[in-house]
Amino acid sequence: MNFELRRAQRLGGASLLLLGAAATPALAQELAQDKPAATELPAVTVTAPSPIQRRAVVPSRTTSRVARAAPARNRERAPEAPPPPAAPQQGVLPIVTNQFATVTVVPNEEIRREGTAQLGDLLFSKPGITGSTFAPGASSRPVIRGLDVNRVGIVENGTNAGGASDLGEDHFVPVDPLATNQVEVIRGPAAMRYGSTSIGGVVSATNNRIPDALPSCAAPPFQSYGLPAKAPLADTQSSPCVNVETRTSVSSVDRGVDGGILLDTGGGNFAFHADAYGRKASDYSIPSYPYLFDHTRPVNGQQPNSAMQADGASIGGSYIFTGGFIGAAITQNDSLYHIPGIDGADHNTRIDAHQTKITTKGEYRPDAAAIDTIRFWAGATDYRHNEIGLADPTDPFSDGVRQTFTNKEQELRIETQLMPFNARFAEVTTAFGFQAGHQELTAPSPDDPGSLFNGLWNPNNNNRVAGYVFNEFKFSEQTKAQIAGRIEHVELHGSTPNFPADYLPDGAPQVNIARNPSFTPISGSVGLLQDLPGGMVGSITAQYVERAPKPAELFSRGAHDATATFDIGNPNLLIETAKSVEIGLRKATGPFRFEATAFYTRFDNFIFRRLTGVMCDDDFASCGTPDAELNQAVYSQRDATFRGGEFQSQLDVGAFHGGIWGIENQFDVVRATFTDGTNVPRIPPLRMGGGVFWRDDNWLMRVNLLHAFAQNNVAVIAETPTPGYNLLKAEVSYKTKLASNWFGAREMTAGIVGNNLLNESIRNSVSYTKDQVLLPGIGVRAFANFKF
Secondary structure, eight states: OHHHHHHHHHHHSSSSOOOOOOOOOOOOOEEETOOSEEEEEEOOOOOOOSSSSTTTOOSSOOOSSOOOOGGGGGTTTTBOOOOOOOOOOOTTOOOOOSSSEEEEOOHHHHHHHHHOOOOOOOOTTTTTTOOOSSSSBBBOEEETBBBBBEEEEEETTTTEHHHHHHHHSSSOOOOGGGGEEEEEEGHHHHHEEEEEESSSEEEEEOOOSSSSSSSOTTSSSSOOTSSOOOOOOOOOOOEEEEEEEEEEEEEEETTTTEEEEEEEEEEETEEEEEEEEEEESSSOOOOOOOSSTTOOOOOOTTTTTOOOOEEEEEEEEEEEEETEEEEEEEEEEEEEOOOOSHHHHHTEEEEEEEEEEEEEEEEEEOSSSSEEEEEEEEEEEEEEEEEESSSSSTTTEEEEEEEEEEEEEEEEEEEEEEOOEEESSSEEEEEEEEEEEEEEEEESSSSOOSSSSSSEEEEEEEEEEEEEEEEEOOOOOOOOEEEEEEEEEEEEEEEEEOOOOGGGOOOOOOOOEEEEEOEEEEEEEEEEEOOOOEEEEEEEEEEEEEOOOOOOHHHOOEEETTEEEEEEEEEOOEEEEEEEEEEEEESSSSSSEEEEEEEEEEEEEEEEEEEEEEEEEESSTTTTOOOOOOEEEEEEEEEEEEEEEEEEEEEEEETTTTTEEEEEEEEEEEEETTTTTTTTTTOOEEEEEEEEEEEEEEEEEEEEEEEEBBBBOOOSSOOOBBBOOEEEEEEEEEEEEEOOOOOOOOOOEEEEEEEEETOOOOOOTOOTTTOOOOOOOOOEEEEEEOOO
């Protein structure tokens, strides 16, 4: 018993920042009207990158878990989740301080207010982040510090989101915010646990599709900052419970409507979750523009060919026992959306996508002296989409499938976290993991699937295995350090066609042969986290990360109709290396909360897709011919340097009419150049903004203006400057408990959000189609969420 007590006490004081694991202290202090002293706001629950999923992030003197020795007859009894920590008030800026690099958190209540359909749109205005907006509202992938598809991972509940969004900007991200409870953007060392292809960062979406605790019907309202905290290891038998939530909204800019329903229930040792959602929107409105493309194409106030619809559903369950849980879920995502732009509008291009995904995860905390926790995540994805359109814009009967993509992918990750031990100079916590995956991709020509000269690539597959280890050294309550490493092995199997030298602007001729390259990337990082006076926390991290080329970069060799490009891969690509340093200063408590970060990254053999200025049709021989419609895009490698920084802050100025009013601001910049001083293509512009807010226990009111400066640092060939813009947003939301009545709801959150209220013509410099596609104009969205 004494040993168990001592071990619990050690855990209570030990920081579990492994793999970026963090406990987030209280976010802010709130000024109370008519009171001279400020009261502390509750803390946000951060899930990823912590290996301890849904760990309550509230400073406490109690132990992090109770002793696990339980009578054998009771070990199969399931614990019931305790009431989770109260959520921060609406509009409070979430600042994560106990991380070795910046973590951006988008909590549940903000996701509900934003109401976007794609993660790229949800994160569009966050410091250091934007979206690809290839098809706004339908296909938009996050871009982090100027890095996109092959350097930004997207995971849902710890497993790869799957789909094909990293194979083309036109492909949707199969993670819908309607079914998401929290989104976190993870940068720095913590991203290494997900793979070297996450150099730029990882976007982690979490929900309750695989429950890790029994639902609690006695839970307090407004738990919008995350899911229930992990159940304690106690001997408690639960009673059946059912929780239901509905999420709905309507929008004016696209005549859109969306809705979802989520159900959580359980009893005994079993917990279950089910959800279903759907959304539909017409072509969205744009500012009054006589001609969007040229002087022959009037647009009548709408972005042509921009309508979309999507739906999905999931069902999952878990067996929960004293010491852990194991669960699984099956999810279906379907989307049918149009591709805006000149070529998309002319050919009525649209994508019909379907994904079936099976995921499982579990956790076991053995009653052992050396092992703290064992966790695993596994997933299998079956994805397919057809790119449909007119072969001849003048012939309505030529409509059909122009390209098909399939992705069958499986992955497994296992982690073991050891008990902290005292190494005299520091308390040391170690975790190590193993990861494996397999992927099969096809993109044949629908007219001639066996041809080497049609379609985007021949069938190819890749296998990857990796091992990683994280060590944290807690020198004192104020000083912590981290050393981490990862090694992986990647084998790819594909083929390339004949590449005549005349068809490539700067390439050598290649012969049609099978290609089986293999790579062994090695990565490592060191970091220091230091508490400073005034409640501030400073951090510095250095990383060395290697990335293996991906199949699209190696094997592409043909027309991609939806993006209107003719993609040419390079089977001779080398490993890409990134050497980076990041420093940060953060403050999460008090009336003034802020986060400042600066970074510098040097890439050796930076892989990028560049437009050559040459136009093609459907085969190599057509490249350079008059009236061709597809932009030739070649995967290339050059050394490059990225540097920049981000800042955001929020100040509670004082009490006003029973609430708190304050001001907030943000700033971000990234500059990316090759070693000869020329510009890396498609980089976000310098942005800065600010606004005012007012909040109380029920209301949130906010007005915010984000100004993006003109982006004139463009690539030498085939990229044009992008004008600046002003994005003005305003919102009013209200949340309250509801009295018992026939309707049955116990909580309600409702509000109105206005976007682009200046009706600006906004073009996104990172988008391939920014000269043809405007972002949505002025619009108002009304939403309502109920919990039963």
